[in-house]
Amino acid sequence: MKKTYYQPEMETMPVEDIKKLQDEKLVRQVRYVYDNVPYYRDLMDKKGVSPDDIKGTEDLHKLPFLKKDDLREAYPYGLLATDLKNCVRIQSTSGTTGKRVVAFYTQHDVDLWEDCCARALVAAGGTAGDVCQVCYGYGLFTGGAGLHGGSHKVGCLTLPMSSGNTDRQIQFMMDLNSTILCCTPSYAAYIGETLKEKGYKPEDNKLKAGIFGAEPWTEEMRRDIEKSLGLKAYDIYGLTELSGPGVAFECEEQNGMHINEDHFLVEVIDPETGEPLPVGSKGELVFTSLDKEAFPLLRYRTRDICILSREKCSCGRTFIRMTKPLGRSDDMMIIRGVNVFPSQIEAVLLNCGYAPNYQILVDRINNTDTFDINVEMDPADFSDTPKTITAKEKELQNAMKAMLGINPKVHLVAPKSITRSEGKAVRVIDNRKRLGINI
Ligand code: DLL
Numbered sequence: 001m002k003k004t005y006y007q008p009e010m011e012t013m014p015v016e017d018i019k020k021l022q023d024e025k026l027v028r029q030v031r032y033v034y035d036n037v038p039y040y041r042d043l044m045d046k047k048g049v050s051p052d053d054i055k056g057t058e059d060l061h062k063l064p065f066l067k068k069d070d071l072r073e074a075y076p077y078g079l080l081a082t083d084l085k086n087c088v089r090i091q092s093t094s095g096t097t098g099k100r101v102v103a104f105y106t107q108h109d110v111d112l113w114e115d116c117c118a119r120a121l122v123a124a125g126g127t128a129g130d131v132c133q134v135c136y137g138y139g140l141f142t143g144g145a146g147l148h149g150g151s152h153k154v155g156c157l158t159l160p161m162s163s164g165n166t167d168r169q170i171q172f173m174m175d176l177n178s179t180i181l182c183c184t185p186s187y188a189a190y191i192g193e194t195l196k197e198k199g200y201k202p203e204d205n206k207l208k209a210g211i212f213g214a215e216p217w218t219e220e221m222r223r224d225i226e227k228s229l230g231l232k233a234y235d236i237y238g239l240t241e242l243s244g245p246g247v248a249f250e251c252e253e254q255n256g257m258h259i260n261e262d263h264f265l266v267e268v269i270d271p272e273t274g275e276p277l278p279v280g281s282k283g284e285l286v287f288t289s290l291d292k293e294a295f296p297l298l299r300y301r302t303r304d305i306c307i308l309s310r311e312k313c314s315c316g317r318t319f320i321r322m323t324k325p326l327g328r329s330d331d332m333m334i335i336r337g338v339n340v341f342p343s344q345i346e347a348v349l350l351n352c353g354y355a356p357n358y359q360i361l362v363d364r365i366n367n368t369d370t371f372d373i374n375v376e377m378d379p380a381d382f383s384d385t386p387k388t389i390t391a392k393e394k395e396l397q398n399a400m401k402a403m404l405g406i407n408p409k410v411h412l413v414a415p416k417s418i419t420r421s422e423g424k425a426v427r428v429i430d431n432r433k434r435l436g437i438n439i
Helices: 015-036 038-047 057-062 068-073 107-122 144-156 166-175 186-196 219-229 342-352 386-404 431-435
Strands: 087-092 102-106 131-134 155-161 179-181 208-214 231-239 242-251 257-259 264-269 282-291 298-308 331-335 338-340 356-366 368-376 409-413 428-430
Touching: 015 282, 038 131, 038 257, 038 298, 057 257, 087 144, 107 144, 107 231, 107 242, 131 166, 131 219, 131 431, 144 179, 144 242, 166 186, 186 208, 186 219, 186 242, 219 231, 219 298, 219 342, 231 257, 257 282, 257 428, 264 298, 331 356, 338 342, 342 356, 356 431, 386 409, 386 431, 428 431
Parallel strands: 131 155, 131 179, 179 208, 208 231, 356 428, 368 409
Antiparallel strands: 087 102, 231 242, 242 257, 264 282, 282 298, 331 338, 356 368
């Protein structure tokens, strides 16, 4: 198969040239930030580092980190690097807790962001002949706007559906022969489920690829979605602070996401000590933007835990790859002293043949953590006897214990009783917060 890229000169650039490009861009971006963002200038001054100390990527570690708290503290304009009149767009994080984070874009920033999304679409086989149904949320969330812009750049016929109204999504998908679907993996799974309920088979639709991201999902979930929708599912990663989706994207290898290194310089650090770790180590992803005008961020701590790989990819892209986020250094739950990631629970569910419709409930009663997992049963099992259901709960509980090292209480609940999400799924309800516990 002929390999296609959206910007081949960048995406397949020799690694030494990427490094040179990053060196040059970093020096410029640091000077620009120092001159234009007093908040970050103060951080640099406090650390005793000046722009002249940064001669290339080797010097990156000298710079101070930026954290989400800095963005909240500087809200709304404190990290803006250009006059507001040069900005054409604001987007905001989808976070449901704490103060929102807003990011600003000049037209140049929007262009680069959309290019990144276009690269992801082309890597998934997107061409001008495709019909691209975008059902990420439109609005402040970056999912809709980012993939919409990327789809235009590729020349696809773009269906700006936004999320929700699943019946209408399906009607358009069928009537207009959508070939690419863009949404969160949990919404993709829900669309697949609804198609089946309506009596459609996977081969009844024209979908060939899905661009799914914005929340953690597992390989098992990928296989489920690919089967139910009859498409190839590609992961896409990004965060509002850095632009939105398209910071990294999967190619046909489906083996890690290529980071757009001409725009984003990546490091992995030890989340406890902040020490940079060598490529191949598991740690927190830290990004430095290389050519942003409105909202440049230097050494921004994402809290996403990942492993990077420089291994050659058969797709021909030379950009470094990141694993799917393996959890977040801040969404990790500590239950009865044990570290638990929701993704582990999801993997067990899918391995045991359950759909990823679940909710984790954590609380602390009489000084002991409670840990319950509600899991929807398969409609075929709904008529099982109470004894059979109890046996199935016990079986799932044992599988969870083997994976997590602690014993949750598993409850099989009625099909469809867990609220479906049209955006990011709310998987964890941690009621220990009411006790003032810092989760
Ligand atoms: O979720 C941007 C996005 C939109 C990415 C559409 C992909 C597709 P935020 O709302 O700022 O931005 O959330 C960023 O979501 O730090 C990760 O923890 C998580 N996340 C994003 N993509 C993935 C992914 C968008 N593919 C936060 N897998 C990030 C796992 C992801 N987690």
